[in-house]
Amino acid sequence: MKSGGRSRWSLAAVAAVAGIAAFATGALHARSGAQQPAPQQSDAVKRGEYLVKGVGCADCHTPHTLTETGPEPDMANWLAGHPASAALPPPPEAKGPWVGAVAGSMTAWSGPWGVSYTANLTPDAETGLGAWTEQQFIDTMRTGRRQGRGRQILPPMPWPAFSNLTDDDLKAIFAYLRSIPPVKNKVPEPIVPTGAQP
Numbered sequence: 083m084k085s086g087g088r089s090r091w092s093l094a095a096v097a098a099v100a101g102i103a104a105f106a107t108g109a110l111h112a113r114s115g116a117q118q119p120a121p122q123q124s125d126a127v128k129r130g131e132y133l134v135k136g137v138g139c140a141d142c143h144t145p146h147t148l149t150e151t152g153p154e155p156d157m158a159n160w161l162a163g164h165p166a167s168a169a170l171p172p173p174p175e176a177k178g179p180w181v182g183a184v185a186g187s188m189t190a191w192s193g194p195w196g197v198s199y200t201a202n203l204t205p206d207a208e209t210g211l212g213a214w215t216e217q218q219f220i221d222t223m224r225t226g227r228r229q230g231r232g233r234q235i236l237p238p239m240p241w242p243a244f245s246n247l248t249d250d251d252l253k254a255i256f257a258y259l260r261s262i263p264p265v266k267n268k269v270p271e272p273i274v275p276t277g278a279q280p
């Protein structure tokens with residue numbers, strides 16, 4: 083019992099010392115703030131990662147391999163979009179209540195809008211979002227147009243749902259997308275039904 087009491091005391095002492103140390107470290111950081119990586123930045127990246135993984139952007143934007151238990155994401159091509167090398171035959175004809183089809187990669191979709199391929203969201207400057215500004219990303223998610231002014235973004239990209247996210251959440255998603263490894267992968271343009279405007 084005595085020793086139990088002593089160890090409780092020492093735990094409290096350790097906690098107190100740790101508290102002082104944490105306070106001192108905090109004060110040190112606050113003073114040398116200019117040299118530290120901006121804390122909000124990494125907080126935004128973490129929040130963005132949480133949102134991207136929670137919402138499931140990768141279900142469509144990361145190429146998958148079909149296994150016996152279902153599609154498995156190709157982590158080397160995280161969020162890199164439909165692989166440029168994966169040429170596909172024309173989609174099967176839609177019949178009755180079945181209006182579309184999806185490739186096993188989960189990155190190519192067909193429906194009444196034609197065939198759409200999921201975009202490369204990595205920070206590669208030529209083939210991903212590397213050249214996009216934060217504002218262009220926010221505008222895309224709010225208007226359903228590329229960079230807020232380009233062509234209409236086709237289904238099944240759920241931008242109408244994402245347009246409900248706050249600016250801070252969209253900024254966090256963009257910050258996270260900026261932090262992932264760039265992958266060079268030029269996703270093909272969609273195939274739209276004859277006579278339709280993309």
Ligand code: HEC
Nearest residue numbers: 137138139142198199200201228235236237238239240272
């Ligand atoms: C159900 C599938 C699906 C999900 C989930 C999804 N997307 Fe998409 N996304 C697409 C498709 C398909 C396109 C391409 C449409 C086209 O070419 O018009 C696209 C296009 C985009 C574009 C436009 C890029 C460009 O170069 O034009 C951005 C940005 C984007 N998605 C971001 C996201 C983010 C961020 C998430 C998660 C918060 C997400 N998407 C979730 C299917 C999806």
